[in-house]
Amino acid sequence: MTEFRAVHDGERARDSPEMSSVPRVCRKCRAEIFADAPEGLCTACLFETGLDLFADASVAPQKRDDPGREDCVVAPDRKRSARRAKIFADFGDYELLEVIGRGGQGVVYRARQKSLNRTVALKVIGLGHWATEAHLKRFRREAEAAARLDHPCIVPIHEVGEREGSCYFSMKLIEGGQLDEVAKQEPMPIRRAVELIAKVARTVHYAHEHGILHRDIKPGNVLLDRNGEPHLTDFGLARLVETESTVTHTMEVLGTPSYMAPEQAQGDNAAVSNATDVYGLGAVLYQLLTGHPPFAGGTTYETIKLLLDTEPRLPRVLNPKIDRDLSTICLKCLEKDPKRRYSSALALAEDLERWLKHEPILARHTGIITRGKKWVRRNPTSALLAASLVALAAAAGWIVWKSEFVRPPVTTGIAVLPFENLSDEKEHTYFADGVQDDILTKLAKVADLKVISRTSVMQYRGKRNTREIGDALRVSHILEGSVRRDRARIHLNAQLIDTRTDTHVWAEEYDRDLRQSIS
Amino acid sequence: MPADEDQASGNGIAPSTQNGGVAFTTTHWSVVLEAHGQSPAAREALEKLCRTYWRPVYGFIRRQGTRPEEAEDLTQGFFSLLLERHDFDAVRKEKGRLRSYLLTSLKHFLASEHRRAMTAKRGKGQRLIPLEELSANERLELEGAGAVSADRLYERRWALTLMEQVLLRLREEYCSAGNAALFDSLKQLLPDEPGAPSRAEIASQLGMTENALRQAFHRFRHRYQLLLREEISHTVAIASDVEDELRYLIAVLRT
Numbered sequence: 001m002t003e004f005r006a007v008h009d010g011e012r013a014r015d016s017p018e019m020s021s022v023p024r025v026c027r028k029c030r031a032e033i034f035a036d037a038p039e040g041l042c043t044a045c046l047f048e049t050g051l052d053l054f055a056d057a058s059v060a061p062q063k064r065d066d067p068g069r070e071d072c073v074v075a076p077d078r079k080r081s082a083r084r085a086k087i088f089a090d091f092g093d094y095e096l097l098e099v100i101g102r103g104g105q106g107v108v109y110r111a112r113q114k115s116l117n118r119t120v121a122l123k124v125i126g127l128g129h130w131a132t133e134a135h136l137k138r139f140r141r142e143a144e145a146a147a148r149l150d151h152p153c154i155v156p157i158h159e160v161g162e163r164e165g166s167c168y169f170s171m172k173l174i175e176g177g178q179l180d181e182v183a184k185q186e187p188m189p190i191r192r193a194v195e196l197i198a199k200v201a202r203t204v205h206y207a208h209e210h211g212i213l214h215r216d217i218k219p220g221n222v223l224l225d226r227n228g229e230p231h232l233t234d235f236g237l238a239r240l241v242e243t244e245s246t247v248t249h250t251m252e253v254l255g256t257p258s259y260m261a262p263e264q265a266q267g268d269n270a271a272v273s274n275a276t277d278v279y280g281l282g283a284v285l286y287q288l289l290t291g292h293p294p295f296a297g298g299t300t301y302e303t304i305k306l307l308l309d310t311e312p313r314l315p316r317v318l319n320p321k322i323d324r325d326l327s328t329i330c331l332k333c334l335e336k337d338p339k340r341r342y343s344s345a346l347a348l349a350e351d352l353e354r355w356l357k358h359e360p361i362l363a364r365h366t367g368i369i370t371r372g373k374k375w376v377r378r379n380p381t382s383a384l385l386a387a388s389l390v391a392l393a394a395a396a397g398w399i400v401w402k403s404e405f406v407r408p409p410v411t412t413g414i415a416v417l418p419f420e421n422l423s424d425e426k427e428h429t430y431f432a433d434g435v436q437d438d439i440l441t442k443l444a445k446v447a448d449l450k451v452i453s454r455t456s457v458m459q460y461r462g463k464r465n466t467r468e469i470g471d472a473l474r475v476s477h478i479l480e481g482s483v484r485r486d487r488a489r490i491h492l493n494a495q496l497i498d499t500r501t502d503t504h505v506w507a508e509e510y511d512r513d514l515r516q517s518i519s
Numbered sequence: 520m521p522a523d524e525d526q527a528s529g530n531g532i533a534p535s536t537q538n539g540g541v542a543f544t545t546t547h548w549s550v551v552l553e554a555h556g557q558s559p560a561a562r563e564a565l566e567k568l569c570r571t572y573w574r575p576v577y578g579f580i581r582r583q584g585t586r587p588e589e590a591e592d593l594t595q596g597f598f599s600l601l602l603e604r605h606d607f608d609a610v611r612k613e614k615g616r617l618r619s620y621l622l623t624s625l626k627h628f629l630a631s632e633h634r635r636a637m638t639a640k641r642g643k644g645q646r647l648i649p650l651e652e653l654s655a656n657e658r659l660e661l662e663g664a665g666a667v668s669a670d671r672l673y674e675r676r677w678a679l680t681l682m683e684q685v686l687l688r689l690r691e692e693y694c695s696a697g698n699a700a701l702f703d704s705l706k707q708l709l710p711d712e713p714g715a716p717s718r719a720e721i722a723s724q725l726g727m728t729e730n731a732l733r734q735a736f737h738r739f740r741h742r743y744q745l746l747l748r749e750e751i752s753h754t755v756a757i758a759s760d761v762e763d764e765l766r767y768l769i770a771v772l773r774t
Contacts, residue, residue, distance in 0.1 A: 026710070026712060027712055027713045027714055028710065028711060028712045028713055029773060030773075031772050031773045032772075034675075034679060036679070037679060037682075038679065038682045038683040038685075038686045038687075039686050039706050041706065041707070041709065041710050041712075042710045042712055043678060043679055043682045043772055044769050044772035044773050045709075045710030045711060045712060046682055046686075046709055046710050046747075047678070047682065047747070047765055047768050047769045047772070048710075048769055049709050049710065049711065049740065049743070049744070050743070050744050050747040050748065050765055051762070051765060051766070051769075099711075099713070
C-alpha cells in the first residue's frame with residue numbers, strides 16, 4: 001500500500017473559519033457556484049465547455065432516455081444542457097466573435113459568416129425540452145415568411161437554421177442600440193417618441209399586410225441605427241413559444257409580460273391578431289412617454305394580474321407634459337378589449353401623424369360611463385355587494401313605506417336586527433355586521449321612515465321573538481336575516497316581519513359568486 | 520475513441536514526467552476492469568482512483584449523519600475493502616461507471632457486517648485516503664443543514680472533484696512552462712460567463728495583442744477539453760460513454 005497519512009485535528013487549523021458558505025449563482029446558467037468550486041468558476045459551465053469536442057460525434061437520444069438507465073431521472077435537463085451546449089459548439093458557416101445580447105430567448109452574437117465574409121448578428125434560441133417537432137416546424141415556416149419581408153425598417157433575416165430542437169437565425173447587424181437602452185441613457189422628447197412609434201406602426205402594418213404578426217413588440221425589439229432610424233426585429237419569434245406551451249413557458253422565453261397584450265397573457269392564442277401588435281405599439285409608446293411600462297409588478301405573476309385586472313395609470317399623471325390627445329391615443333392602444341383598440345397599425349400611425357401635425361385625432365376620450373363600467377369590471381366584489389345592498393334596502397324600504405300608508409299602524413318604523421353569520425369562520429361575523437350597517441344606512445335615507453339605531457338593536461342579537469322586540473322598540477316591522485360566505489360565494493337571506501301579526505311580509509335570497517362581474 | 524488524442528494509445532501504464540505521479544495512456548477504470556483488479560497495474564490504477572475520488576464517498580457517509588471521526592474510519596475501511604476484495608461483478612450492473620459502482624458498493628458496505636471489521640483495521644495505521652485535504656467549505660457543506668440528499672451530495676462532490684483534477688493538471692502544465700499568469704487569466708474565459716473580463720482587457724493586462732490572446736485561448740481551451748475528456752474516461756469502462764457521463768455531470772450541477 002502506498003503512502004498513508006494520518007488525520008489529526010490540528011492539521012485542520014489551516015482551514016479558514018472566514019470562508020463563506022453563501023451560495024453564488026452563475027450569471028450564465030443560474031447553477032449554484034459552490035464555495036469550493038475549482039478555481040471559483042461555474043463548474044457546470046466548465047463542463048459544458050468540454051462538450052464542444054463532441055459536437056461532431058453522433059448522439060443517440062433514445063439511448064440517453066432509456067428508462068432502464070440509472071440516470072434517467074434527470075433526462076430532460078440533460079437534453080436541455082446538451083442542446084444548448086451542442087448548438088454553441090457547431091456554428092457551421094459562422095464564426096462567433098462576441099456576445100452582443102443575452103436574454104430569455106437566447107444569445108445574440110456578433111458573428112462572421114465565413115462563406116460570404118460578412119459580419120452578421122446570429123441569434124441562437126435555447127428552447128428547452130418542451131419544444132416539439134411540430135412546434136419547430138411551425139416556427140420555421142413563420143420565420144421563413146418573416147424573412148421574406150422587405151422593408152427598410154425591418155431587420156432583414158439572412159438565414160434560419162435549426163439544430164437539435166434549437167433554432168438560430170442570422171440577421172443584418174444593426175450598429176446602434178436597443179430602444180430601451182437608448183431611452184434609458186437620455187429621456188426621449190415627446191415628438192421624437194411619437195415620430196418613432198408612427199414609423200414603427202407603419203412598419204408593423206406592412207408586415208400585417210403580408211400576413212405576419214410580430215407578437216412581441218417591446219422596446220428591446222426595436223433597434224436604432226446610427227442615424228436614429230428604428231428597425232424592428234424578431235418578427236414572429238413569439239410564435240415559437242405559443243400554442244403548445246403554457247403561459248409560464250411563454251414568460252420564461254419572452255421575459256417580461258409588461259408589454260404583452262391581455263389576450264396573450266391569458267394564453268388565448270386564438271385571440272391574437274393585428275390588435276395584439278397594436279397593443280404592443282401602445283405599450284412601447286407608453287414607456288417612451290412616461291418612462292415606465294404600462295404594467296410592472298414585482299414578479300411575472302403580479303405583472304400579469306395587474307395587466308388583467310387594472311387599467312394603466314393615465315400617462316399624464318406620470319408625465320404632465322403629455323397632452324390629452326396623445327394620452328387618448330396611447331390608452332386606446334392599451335384597451336383590454338382588442339375591438340376597442342385601433343383597427344389597424346396603420347390607423348394608429350395615421351392618428352399619431354395627425355397629432356404631430358396638430359390636427360384633430362380620431363380617437364375619442366373615454367367618458368365617465370365607460371370609466372364606471374371599467375371600475376365595475378375591475379372591482380366585481382365591491383360592485384356586487386353595493387348593488388345587492390341597494391336592491392335590498394330599496395325593496396325593504398318600499399314595502400314598509402307602502403304598509404305604513406295603506407294600513408296605518410299603532411306603532412310605526414323598522415328595526416334591522418344583526419344578521420346571523422352562518423359561515424364556518426367566525427371572522428365573517430364582521431362581514432354580517434357590515435351588511436346590517438349598510439342596510440341601516442340605506443334605510444335611514446328613506447324619508448318619513450323611522451329606523452331604530454344600531455346600538456338599540458344590538459341587544460337583540462340572536463333573539464327571535466319578533467313580537468316582543470317590536471313592542472320593546474315600538475316598531476311595526478323587523479328586518480332580520482343571515483349571511484353565509486363560502487370562499488368565493490356569498491349567500492344573503494333577508495326577511496321582513498310584521499311585528500304586530502308576527503308574519504312574513506317579504507323575504508328574499510341573494511346567492512352570488514363574488515368573482516363574477518355584474519357588468 | 521482514444522482517451523487522449525495527444526497521446527499514443529496503449530494498454531499499459533506509463534510513467535508521467537509532469538507531476539511525479541502516474542499518468543495513464545488508457546483509462547484507469549478500464550485497466551481495473553480488464554484485470555478484475557488482480558494485476559499490479561490494476562491495483563495501482565484502483566488506488567489512484569480511490570485517492571482521487573474519496574471526497575464523494577466521505578461526503579455521502581457524513582451526510583448519513585455519521586460523526587466526522589467515524590466517517591473517516593468508514594471511508595478508510597471502505598476503500599481498504601474495495602482494494603482487497605476485487606469484487607467487480609457489480610460493475611456491469613452499474614453500466615461500467617466508476618461513479619455508480621462506488622456508490623452502490625458504499626451503500627452495501629455501510630449496510631453490511633464488513634463495516635465493523637474494516638473499521639477496526641484503522642488502528643493499524645493504514646491510511647489510504649488523505650482526509651486532511653478536506654477544505655473548510657466542504658466541511659461546511661457536509662455539516663450544514665441543507666436539503667441535499669446524500670446521493671445528490673455524492674454526485675455533486677464527484678463532479679467537483681473531477682473538475683478539480685482537470686484544472687489542477689492544466690494549471691500544472693502551464694506553471695511548468697512558466698505560464699502561470701496566462702493560466703490565471705485564461706481560465707476566466709472558459710465558462711463564458713457574462714461579466715468575465717473581456718479578451719481585450721486580458722490581452723492588455725498580459726501585454727499581448729488581441730490576436731495573440733485569441734490564439735492562446737484557443738490552445739488553452741482545446742487542451743482543457745482534452746484533459747477533461749481524459750479525466751472522465753478514467754472513470755468509465757467504455758470510451759464512448761465519456762460524452763454521456765459529461766452530460767450527466769452537467770445535469771447534476773444544474774438540478
